[in-house]
Amino acid sequence: MSAKDHALPRTRPGNRPHTKNIGKWGYWVPPEGRTLKLADQAERVELKVVSSERQCRSLEIERGRAQTRRVFFLDTPGLALYRHGLVVRVRDLGDRPDDTVVKLRPMGSHTVPKWLRRKNALEVEIDAMPGQRVCSGSLKVRLGRGVVARTWDSGRPLAKLLAQPQRRLLAACGPDGLSLGDLVVFGPVEVRKYKFQPAGFDRRLCAEKWAFPDDSTVLELSTRCPVGEAPEVATRLTAILSAHGVSPSEEQATKTEMTLRYSTADWAA
Numbered sequence: 001m002s003a004k005d006h007a008l009p010r011t012r013p014g015n016r017p018h019t020k021n022i023g024k025w026g027y028w029v030p031p032e033g034r035t036l037k038l039a040d041q042a043e044r045v046e047l048k049v050v051s052s053e054r055q056c057r058s059l060e061i062e063r064g065r066a067q068t069r070r071v072f073f074l075d076t077p078g079l080a081l082y083r084h085g086l087v088v089r090v091r092d093l094g095d096r097p098d099d100t101v102v103k104l105r106p107m108g109s110h111t112v113p114k115w116l117r118r119k120n121a122l123e124v125e126i127d128a129m130p131g132q133r134v135c136s137g138s139l140k141v142r143l144g145r146g147v148v149a150r151t152w153d154s155g156r157p158l159a160k161l162l163a164q165p166q167r168r169l170l171a172a173c174g175p176d177g178l179s180l181g182d183l184v185v186f187g188p189v190e191v192r193k194y195k196f197q198p199a200g201f202d203r204r205l206c207a208e209k210w211a212f213p214d215d216s217t218v219l220e221l222s223t224r225c226p227v228g229e230a231p232e233v234a235t236r237l238t239a240i241l242s243a244h245g246v247s248p249s250e251e252q253a254t255k256t257e258m259t260l261r262y263s264t265a266d267w268a269a
Contacts, residue, residue, distance in 0.1 A: 025231055026238025027130045027248055042135060045126045045230040047237060048222040050249045053209075056219060058244045061194045061207040069093050070148070070188035071210075073259055074159055077184055080175045085109040087256055088170070090158050092148035092188070099143055102166040104173060105136035112137065113172045121165065126227065128234070130248040139169055152188075159183045186263035189255075201240045203233065210255055212262050220255060221246075 024030065027049055070092040075081045081088060087103040104110045107124065116122055122137040141163040151158055159180040162170075170178065194207045203223050210218045221241070225233040241247070253261075 025128075025234040026236075027241070028128045028234045028238075029131065029133060030231065031126060031128075031133055031135075040227075042124045042126045042227050044224050045128055045227050046222055046224045047230070047234055048127065048129045048220055048254075049241070050129070050218060050220050050252050051241075051246050052249060053217070053219050055246045056207070056221070056244075059196070059198055059207075059246065061196055064194045064196050067094070067096075067193040069191045069193065071191055071255075071259070072148075072152075072158055072185050072187040072189075073256060073263075074183040074185060075260070076178070076182050077264075079260060079264065080178065080182075081170075082256075082260060084173070084175055086170065086174055088159075088162070088166075088183070089256070090148055090161060092152070093145075095145065097142050097145055098148040099140055100161050100163070100166065101138050101140040102162070102169050103136050103138045104169075106134045107137040108135060110137075110173050113169065116165075116169065125224075126230075127254070128230070129252040129254070131252055139166055141166060157181075157183075158185055186259055189259050198240050198244065200243075201236065203237075205237075208255070210258065212258070214262065216262075218253075218255060218258050 028047055072090040072092075074088040074090065085104060085106055087101075087105050089101045089103070091099050091101075093099070104112070104122075105127075112122065116139070122139055124135065124137050126133055126135050143161060147161065148158070151161060157180070162180070167180070190211045192209045192211075194209075195204050196207065197204045203225070206222045208220045208222070210220070212218075223233065223237065
């Protein structure tokens with residue numbers, strides 16, 4: 001897969017409604033091509049949509065208690081991992097155990113190592129946003145409480161928190177010759193996460209508000225469901241959001257893309 005396939009969006013997310021026609025999956029599009037072939041390996045679908053805070057006011061998202069967290073991404077200054085379809089994320093979850101994750105995204109661009117398939121340790125999921133969907137495989141490791149904060153505050157490399165299986169996965173699927181010492185930190189991004197259930201919808205939604213250093217924000221709504229239930233859930237969720245006046249923003253960028261975009265702009269400044 002070429003670098004162009006993983007190029008970061010150049011524009012900032014707008015609040016103008018996404019005007020694509022609503023089809024069988026509502027705001028979302030069904031898997032096809034390589035993603036469809038991998039769907040039988042996926043445990044679930046995560047339906048995500050970026051919208052504006054103004055449009056989401058009627059959902060009363062902030063009535064619930066917020067979970068706060070800090071999110072870091074690790075990559076080379078030139079985003080060598082991202083351009084190879086790899087994402088490395090480290091999360092400081094406050095009063096809950098922290099975690100690290102290495103993602104193959106898109107999973108279809110990689111040959112999953114046999115040792116990883118045998119251990120069945122890879123969480124396979126379809127990430128669906130309006131206008132795009134991708135199958136990803138995640139290798140997550142739980143850490144203790146406060147581990148990330150202590151490491152960050154002490155100036156020690158966050159890459160040292162990656163477990164041996166995660167390092168092995170990076171070596172197998174990453175760029176040739178890459179070492180942990182080549183990785184730099186993008187972030188942290190301050191995140192507030194809310195869980196709520198809109199009236200008339202039988203599933204809980206997550207709302208994540210990501211705040212960037214330039215005072216811009218991204219608000220993402222999401223829910224997870226089994227692969228077989230995705231068309232029905234997507235259609236019903238579209239109806240609920242539409243009834244509340246919530247529609248997708250014109251640009252549907254992932255939180256990873258947004259963080260790398262702002263951070264690489266800082267590096268270039």
